[in-house]
Amino acid sequence: NTPAKIRYNASTQSNLVKQNTQKNNLLTNNLDSQVLANLVAVLRTNFEEGLRPGKAIDRNRFVMYYADMFGQDPPVSGDDLIQVLLQIGTLRDERIFVKDDTNKTDLIDEIIGITMDTLDKGASCVCVDCLFARFSSSLASTLHVYNAEALEEVILKRSSGSLKKWFTYLQSGKKEPDPSGDVIEYMKTSHLPVSYAELQEHLWYIRFDKIKQILVATPSMVNVASEKYLYAPNLPVSELELQKISEMLYGALLQRGYISDTELIQMIEDKCPSVLMNTQEYPTWGLRNALAYLLRDRFSFRGAIISNIN
Numbered sequence: 208n209t210p211a212k213i214r215y216n217a218s219t220q221s222n223l224v225k226q227n228t229q230k231n232n233l234l235t236n237n238l239d240s241q242v243l244a245n246l247v248a249v250l251r252t253n254f255e256e257g258l259r260p261g262k263a264i265d266r267n268r269f270v271m272y273y274a275d276m277f278g279q280d281p282p283v284s285g286d287d288l289i290q291v292l293l294q295i296g297t298l299r300d301e302r303i304f305v306k307d308d309t310n311k312t313d314l315i316d317e318i319i320g321i322t323m324d325t326l327d328k329g330a331s332c333v334c335v336d337c338l339f340a341r342f343s344s345s346l347a348s349t350l351h352v353y354n355a356e357a358l359e360e361v362i363l364k365r366s367s368g369s370l371k372k373w374f375t376y377l378q379s380g381k382k383e384p385d386p387s388g389d390v391i392e393y394m395k396t397s398h399l400p401v402s403y404a405e406l407q408e409h410l411w412y413i414r415f416d417k418i419k420q421i422l423v424a425t426p427s428m429v430n431v432a433s434e435k436y437l438y439a440p441n442l443p444v445s446e447l448e449l450q451k452i453s454e455m456l457y458g459a460l461l462q463r464g465y466i467s468d469t470e471l472i473q474m475i476e477d478k479c480p481s482v483l484m485n486t487q488e489y490p491t492w493g494l495r496n497a498l499a500y501l502l503r504d505r506f507s508f509r510g511a512i513i514s515n516i517n
Contacts, residue, residue, distance in 0.1 A: 235294040240353035242282060247295055247351045249273050250305050257302025260289045295351060306348060314349050315365050318342055322362070322370065322377055325412050329392075332376035332384040333412040335359045341411065386413050390421045391438075394428060398443065400435035400488070429500055431493035439500035443485040451479050452498065453505055456513065460506075465514040468495040 235243065250258060253272045259265045266288065273281045283291055289303075296303045322333045339346065339355040346352040352361065355375075362370060362377065370377045373384045393410060394401060406418050422428045422436050431437045444452075455474045459466050472491050475482050486494050492511070499508030507514045 235291050235347075238282065238291065240357065243291075243295055243353050244351060245273065245277050246281065246291065247305060249276060250292065250296055250303065252276075254303075257299070257304045258292065258296075259302055260292070260298075261301075295347070306351075312365075314342070314345055315361055318358075319362060319366050319370065323379065326379045326381065329389075330412055331382040331389055332373055332378040332386060334376050334386075334414050334417075335362075336375060336414055337412050338362075338377075386417060387421045387425070389413060390418055391425060391428070394422075394436065394438040395441070397438070398441045400431050400437045400493075403434045406436075426503075427500060429493075429496040431489050431497055435493075437497060439497045442497040442501065444482055444498075444501070448479055448482050449501060452482070453502060455479070456502075456506055460513075460515050465512050468492065468511045468513065471495065471498075471513060 249269060249272050253268070254265075258269060266285070269288070269292075270280055270284060273279075281288060292303050295306070297306045318338060322338065325333055335355045335358060339352075339358045342358075346358060350361065352358050359372065359377070363372060369379060371380055376384055376386070378384045390406075390410060390413065393406075403415075403419075407415055410418055422430075427439050428436050429439045452471075452475060455478055456466070456471070459470070459474065468491055472483070472494065483494075489497070495508065495511070495513075499506075502508075505516070507516050
């Protein structure tokens, strides 16, 4: 049986929008940004009175115009083409129009404002990829901006020199761009282990993979629990307690060549229990990692094995 023809009228508009949302990842998000820009250009140039999605003649005209303008057919056709056009355009009075761009200046000004505010509050730079991820939906619907490179171009032009490009970052010139320093300074402010989720929230302007890379590459940043890091000098252990732990280790290593981290924790529990009271949330390996950094000039920590420095 031939399926009933869809009537694109006001009563089906909400259903069309819903269909479009459901297919978004499979269609629009998988198309090259240049293709999306081309589709917008055809719609804007040749369909000032809108494209009728239910009319085969309008669909065929769209394909023809696209081929004339860009030398090849669009990579989507039929119902898939309509779904993409509904995403990049707007359905009004049973026709698809280019989306109203009247709010585009406000959106870019908002993005620039957030960027400048973030820099003024201490960040040395802001990653364009992070800005794009934060505003991707609004950028696509309002400005037809579908990648970070296009956003960067718009921001630099609009900011009139107040923002400058530094690799994949934006900076104002007030501070030397230093994402590693930004991560380290933030970690220094916390006397508790910081989770990945907290880092993503507070350092949203640095790519998360970059944050993790910085943590791993900085010796003073130690992994103390599952997906949690601590700036080791912030471990709640006093100099007196560290000295006592050192004396215990020296004594134990005089009798044998090495001890395990489990044995170390047992010694601390017996002779310096205040340390464990202040670090109850740390697993054995987490406390060991922090102590390994703090005592790095006195002892050798290799995994779970502790020995004298040779």
